[in-house]
Amino acid sequence: MIAAINAALIHNQSQPWMYDVLALTMEILGRPQPEIERVLLSRIDFSAADVPSMVYSAAYLTRFKADQQALKLYQQAAVLQPDRPEPYIMGLRLAEKLKDAEGILWAATGILTHVWIKDYEQWHEKALNALANLEQSFKKAGRQAEAERVQAARSQALERDLKLELTWNGDGDLDLIVEEPRGTVCSFESPLTAGGGVLLNDGYGPKQENCHEEYLCAHGFPGTYTVRVRYVSGNIVSQRAKLKVTRYQGSDHPVVQSMIVPIAKEDRLIRIDLEKGRRNQKSEAPQNSQKNSSLLPVLNHFVSARPVNPGGRESLKSFRVSRQAGISTGRQVPLVTGVQNVGGVAYQPVITVVPEGISLTGSAVVSPDRRYVRLSLSPQFTNVTDIFTFSFLRP
Structure with a gap:
């Protein structure tokens, strides 16, 4: 195995899985650790x-x-x-x-x-x-x-450039929406932004410990932050909420300000200036903060639509061309359609929706004299306790 993979690597037929198999084989055979590490570092340079x-x-x-x-x-x-x-x-x-x-x-x-x-x-x-x-x-x-x-x-x-805490009483629900200086918006739909903002808590009534929303920006852009307090539903005691604004938390000179926000059907706007923001460029948009646009409804099913990596497509094409090359002359045969493309390997994602929680199904049977009804109830308790990661090499 080691000799075959080494021959493929010498003749420029390298693929990422070859380094994985080579390292595993060398470990099983008890090869020296420096040799295994050299193979692993070669894999890193490759992938x-x-x-x-x-x-x-x-x-x-x-x-x-x-x-x-x-x-x-x-x-x-x-x-x-x-x-x-x-x-x-x-x-x-x-x-x-x-x-x-x-x-x-x-x-x-x-x-x-x-x-x-x-x-x-x-x-x-x-x-x-x-x-x-x-x-x-x-x-x-x-x-x-x-x-x-x-x-x-x-x-x-532990320093935080900006922290917002919205609290209220009652069984109602309020939303805290923050428009950051560079155009990003932090809300329950996008709890993480490229501007450094994160919505730590999205609360709702009637429990008092849940009646609060919290926004935090550890490293924020200097500029004006537009805060929207939006009424969603329910009853808010006195139709008022309290907004606590903390600038430069953890520094030598923190600035704390509290204000009462009247609640109405229209959004209440509060503008907050942050002069000493420590961020100078946006980060990459977090994947879990955006609406999941990779799930597209097709025939009442959800099919994963991941974008294809151009590098992966090019690697696959090079791999096919190299395998079609003439062994004696080393001449590469162009990749064309037909029987030459038969035998390609790919992995098709299979998505299974697992409902989490409690579901109850029931059926009713009426007696022939219509005097009695027999009910059959079947509760089901479903819980996802853990998620295991795997690879196609070691399933």
């Missing part, structure tokens, strides 16, 4: 063309215990897309495993600044604990300067 591929390649490196190289790859991905949460989350685990102080400092501060996914509180808590342990270890070792640097980095990571 890590964008940030998602870099993140995948870094996760693949950990499979072969190449944690140091994986951590460096996560750091490179974070440089290209600073607002992407995966490099920091995965990087913190590797840095703690390697006991890399600089890696822990980078990953933990990145989590506190850029990670606003679901259950972000637990990730922030892990990051704070990692920084606290790092600071304590420096103090025990007598490295006071490094401990102060960790403390300063934590304080800077």
